[in-house]
Amino acid sequence: MTESENHVIQKLLDFTIPEFYDSLHILFTNCDLIPRLLDENGEQRIVVIEGVNELPENARETVNVALKRWKEKTQIIREKLEIDQTELEKWVKRLIEFIQNPQQIPTFLLGREMIEGLTADLISQCISKYQVQSDIFDKSGVMRQLSKKMGLLEPWSQASVCGNCNIFELLLSSLPQKQTKCSRCEQDMSTVRIYKLNKDYEKLKLENRDLPEFIRAYLESKVPNCEIKSSFPLKGEDGGDIDVYIPKTKTGIECKLFVNPQAEGKYLHSSISEVVKSFKKYVEYEGVKRLIAIVNLDERYREEAEKEIKSKLANAKLSYDELIVVCFSVTNLLTILSEEIQRLKKI
Numbered sequence: 637m638t639e640s641e642n643h644v645i646q647k648l649l650d651f652t653i654p655e656f657y658d659s660l661h662i663l664f665t666n667c668d669l670i671p672r673l674l675d676e677n678g679e680q681r682i683v684v685i686e687g688v689n690e691l692p693e694n695a696r697e698t699v700n701v702a703l704k705r706w707k708e709k710t711q712i713i714r715e716k717l718e719i720d721q722t723e724l725e726k727w728v729k730r731l732i733e734f735i736q737n738p739q740q741i742p743t744f745l746l747g748r749e750m751i752e753g754l755t756a757d758l759i760s761q762c763i764s765k766y767q768v769q770s771d772i773f774d775k776s777g778v779m780r781q782l783s784k785k786m787g788l789l790e791p792w793s794q795a796s797v798c799g800n801c802n803i804f805e806l807l808l809s810s811l812p813q814k815q816t817k818c819s820r821c822e823q824d825m826s827t828v829r830i831y832k833l834n835k836d837y838e839k840l841k842l843e844n845r846d847l848p849e850f851i852r853a854y855l856e857s858k859v860p861n862c863e864i865k866s867s868f869p870l871k872g873e874d875g876g877d878i879d880v881y882i883p884k885t886k887t888g889i890e891c892k893l894f895v896n897p898q899a900e901g902k903y904l905h906s907s908i909s910e911v912v913k914s915f916k917k918y919v920e921y922e923g924v925k926r927l928i929a930i931v932n933l934d935e936r937y938r939e940e941a942e943k944e945i946k947s948k949l950a951n952a953k954l955s956y957d958e959l960i961v962v963c964f965s966v967t968n969l970l971t972i973l974s975e976e977i978q979r980l981k982k983i
């Protein structure tokens with residue numbers, strides 16, 4: 637783990653206090669559930685969107701009109717330049733970057749229409765992406781904690797629209813303000829605020845390493861002399877690794893974040909088989925005796941999941957001493973970790 641990644645993990649550790657438990661739920665969020673947008677360098681970034689709920693009907697209408705006009709305009713450009721649709725779409729996305737450097741904007745694109753078009757495009761993308769964003773960010777205070785206190789979210793841009801006056805405003809790389817007033821009617825504009833995930837945290841998230849590294853660091857901070865390994869490589873031919881391994885107690889912790897934590901029936905079974913597959917390797921290749929699965933499933937599926945994992949491991953004739961399934965909640969996670977800490981202190 638790099639020093640800057642470690643810095644992020646230490647920051648998460650600093651905030652393991654009940655007041656911040658809601659924000660720490662970010663650890664349990666599958667990165668595929670967080671939307672992505674192209675940034676000013678044309679890179680895909682994980683983003684968190686705030687404030688889209690405040691878009692009244694007239695503002696939606698303004699957005700749609702601007703979008704339609706923008707599409708017509710780009711259609712003319714497309715014909716002028718004789719490029720195909722996909723090429724154009726890529727190209728239009730890159731235009732976001734030009735906004736930061738207005739001198740780079742092709743002169744035939746300069747003007748209000750472009751700013752409106754891009755802002756409307758951004759707002760409409762945000763609305764659709766917001767629907768798939770996990771509800772963890774909606775809780776009051778979470779965005780403020782993650783951005784201001786923990787520094788895990790970086791303000792990126794803010795797009796506003798006034799449905800009364802059909803006015804758009806786009807702020808890039810600026811510190812989002814609390815509320816934007818329309819310059820004409822002085823009413824609050826409907827505002828979409830976009831945050832990027834801190835780059836080091838984003839890397840950990842994309843590699844599914846944030847939760848295991850957090851667990852390792854938490855245990856290490858409480859039992860400093862005990863050896864705790866993260867991403868411990870397994871010897872077997874099909875490889876893989878143990879997310880968190882405690883050699884002293886032969887404990888293996890598997891962290892699994894499913895795309896659908898509300899899974900039922902067939903989907904629950906297939907999610908569980910992924911955990912079983914890992915546990916089989918833990919036992920076969922490393923002789924792990926205590927198996928702990930930390931999953932983002934709802935608590936009501938815990939018993940069913942545990943039963944099924946046990947029965948599948950029994951079918952495979954694998955022996956171990958203990959198996960525990962821990963479901964999505966910071967409290968549950970910290971409870972099981974303090975039990976492990978007690979166990980390690982006794983040895």
Ligand SMILES: [Zn+2]
Pocket residue numbers: 798799800801802803818819820821822823
């Ligand atoms: Zn207005």
